[in-house]
Amino acid sequence: MTVQQQGTGASSDRAKHWHSIDWAGCYREVRRLQARIVKATQEGRCGKVKALQRLLTNSFSGKALAVRRVTENQGRRTPGVDGITWSTPKSKIKAVLSLKRRGYRPCPLRRIYIPKADGKKMRPLGIPCMIDRAQQALYLLALEPIAETMADPNSYGFRSARSTADAIEQCFTVLSQADSATWILEADIRSCFDEISHDWLIAHIPTDKAMLRGWSKAGYLHNRVLHVTEAGTPQGGIISPTLMNMTLDGLENMLRARYRRSKNNSPKVNIVRYADDFIITGVTKDVLVNEVRPTVEQFLAERGLSLSQEKTRVTHIDNGFDFLGMNVRKYGGKLLIKPAKANVQRFLRKLRETVKAGAMWRQGDLIRKLNPLLRGWANYHRHAVSKHIFNSVAHAVWQCLWRWARRRHPHKGTGWVRRRYFRSVGFRQWIFGTETGKTLGSGRKELLVLYDIAGTPIRRHRKIKADANPFDPKWESYFEERLGLAMMDSLKGRKQLIRLWLDQVRACPVCQQMITKSSGWRLYHMVRKIDGGKDTPGNLVVLHPGCHQIARALGLSVVKPAPSMGL
Numbered sequence: 404m405t406v407q408q409q410g411t412g413a414s415s416d417r418a419k420h421w422h423s424i425d426w427a428g429c430y431r432e433v434r435r436l437q438a439r440i441v442k443a444t445q446e447g448r449c450g451k452v453k454a455l456q457r458l459l460t461n462s463f464s465g466k467a468l469a470v471r472r473v474t475e476n477q478g479r480r481t482p483g484v485d486g487i488t489w490s491t492p493k494s495k496i497k498a499v500l501s502l503k504r505r506g507y508r509p510c511p512l513r514r515i516y517i518p519k520a521d522g523k524k525m526r527p528l529g530i531p532c533m534i535d536r537a538q539q540a541l542y543l544l545a546l547e548p549i550a551e552t553m554a555d556p557n558s559y560g561f562r563s564a565r566s567t568a569d570a571i572e573q574c575f576t577v578l579s580q581a582d583s584a585t586w587i588l589e590a591d592i593r594s595c596f597d598e599i600s601h602d603w604l605i606a607h608i609p610t611d612k613a614m615l616r617g618w619s620k621a622g623y624l625h626n627r628v629l630h631v632t633e634a635g636t637p638q639g640g641i642i643s644p645t646l647m648n649m650t651l652d653g654l655e656n657m658l659r660a661r662y663r664r665s666k667n668n669s670p671k672v673n674i675v676r677y678a679d680d681f682i683i684t685g686v687t688k689d690v691l692v693n694e695v696r697p698t699v700e701q702f703l704a705e706r707g708l709s710l711s712q713e714k715t716r717v718t719h720i721d722n723g724f725d726f727l728g729m730n731v732r733k734y735g736g737k738l739l740i741k742p743a744k745a746n747v748q749r750f751l752r753k754l755r756e757t758v759k760a761g762a763m764w765r766q767g768d769l770i771r772k773l774n775p776l777l778r779g780w781a782n783y784h785r786h787a788v789s790k791h792i793f794n795s796v797a798h799a800v801w802q803c804l805w806r807w808a809r810r811r812h813p814h815k816g817t818g819w820v821r822r823r824y825f826r827s828v829g830f831r832q833w834i835f836g837t838e839t840g841k842t843l844g845s846g847r848k849e850l851l852v853l854y855d856i857a858g859t860p861i862r863r864h865r866k867i868k869a870d871a872n873p874f875d876p877k878w879e880s881y882f883e884e885r886l887g888l889a890m891m892d893s894l895k896g897r898k899q900l901i902r903l904w905l906d907q908v909r910a911c912p913v914c915q916q917m918i919t920k921s922s923g924w925r926l927y928h929m930v931r932k933i934d935g936g937k938d939t940p941g942n943l944v945v946l947h948p949g950c951h952q953i954a955r956a957l958g959l960s961v962v963k964p965a966p967s968m969g970l
């Protein structure tokens with residue numbers, strides 16, 4: 404055994420306060436262990452993998468990051484059955500020190516019911532206790548590097564560096580050519596999360612078996628009655644998506660081995676998977692129905708899963724299919740990927756409901772509510788052939804807002820209503836906008852306008868390389884580059900932010916970690932406004948949302964790195 408006990412000793416006296424934790428050091432230690440786990444996995448050294456995992460799950464750094472994760476995410480204020488949330492720095496540091504394997508027993512989940520997308524039926528949701536969430540986050544730190552190393556190359560869901568855009572781009576790759584496969588098996592697994600066999604999970608997932616068994620069998624409390632869970636990944640658990648991905652990994656390699664390309668035969672069997680949603684291509688309907696589908700069903704059956712008979716079907720590319728909110732279809736031999744009809748309609752319904760709810764709001768408040776919706780939806784679809792649909796959505800939104808405005812002033816003429824709510828900016832007219840009351844540096848009044856969805860640039864997405872692994876140091880620069888591009892893309896037009904971010908070498912001065920699109924950011928005034936600080940770039944710095952809290956709590960004076968010369 405060559406595993407060294409580095410940096411894990413004397414953990415309890417490493418930090419007495421949440422705000423004095425050396426976050427940069429924590430990330431460094433965890434990342435280093437994760438990279439070693441990847442290496443040991445690639446070398447097939449199971450004993451060493453286990454030892455490194457144990458080192459990570461016992462480390463102060465791992466525990467601190469796990470607690471940080473569950474106390475900063477969205478559900479942090481929703482307690483489990485014990486009613487406990489960790490909201491103060493004191494309770495957080497106590498939680499870090501209490502994360503132990505010995506004597507730990509998971510609590511049953513608290514069951515709540517939330518309305519389904521159709522608004523009628525209710526969907527059950529299990530809420531774990533904070534301690535169980537933190538334990539799962541901790542063991543996930545040690546499991547994810549293995550999951551990423553063993554993952555199917557064309558699996559894109561619930562993985563840290565991948566997105567739906569990558570999955571859609573892969574569909575384009577395997578279907579767009581003149582000689583591409585023309586038949587598609589659209590697969591739908593029957594309630595995947597709930598049906599996965601516990602025995603299979605415990606036998607095959609390389610993590611602590613006792614912990615995994617505990618989470619799987621925790622059951623749930625409803626009306627003070629304990630219900631036992633017989634199958635499925637731990638509900639509401641941070642670790643569940645990764646467990647599900649690992650359950651389905653291997654399907655791609657199995658198909659690859661079976662349908663190897665030979666000199667005069669190319670069956671073109673390709674799979675594209677996003678979590679439990681996947682498609683498989685093939686040259687004939689016969690291959691998909693009589694060979695591929697039974698193979699897939701057998702693979703699933705071993706894991707306690709089955710295909711939904713109603714929702715699984717085989718389609719021709721000329722008829723097209725919906726996948727991840729997109730429609731993929733060939734028109735006269737040309738593959739076009741557009742926003743799916745059902746997805747567009749659902750989005751319009753949501754917009755109309757928002758405008759309806761805002762009948763009495765001020766115009767600025769309505770715009771602030773609509774803009775994130777419009778921007779988010781446009782961003783999701785901006786890699787597809789969406790120009791035409793963006794225009795029609797823009798028109799539908801305009802109609803909706805015009806009615807909204809007219810209804811507020813039934814006794815005024817159309818000209819008056821137009822002047823009151825719509826502006827002209829440059830060549831664009833009929834822009835739904837209002838003055839914020841602030842005056843810009845140039846002396847002009849600041850204008851708040853509706854996001855221009857029709858003006859969203861359509862840009863081809865650069866697909867991630869299929870075998871890229873974010874935990875493997877050899878991919879580091881590849882990811883840094885991708886990160887930089889994606890970030891610039893999302894910040895376009897916000898020049899000041901870009902300059903700030905570049906000036907601080909793209910990193911957060913508090914924890915020294917990269918600031919990315921997914922980490923989010925907050926502006927921090929180095930001299931507080933109360934103390935006379937200004938909104939000028941010299942007084943601003945970009946931090947992670949979590950680091951922002953810490954900096955605020957400690958009143959940190961963040962030191963900005965000097966920008967490099969000559970730029």
Ligand SMILES: [Zn+2]
Nearest residue numbers: 911914947950
């Ligand atoms: Zn930070």
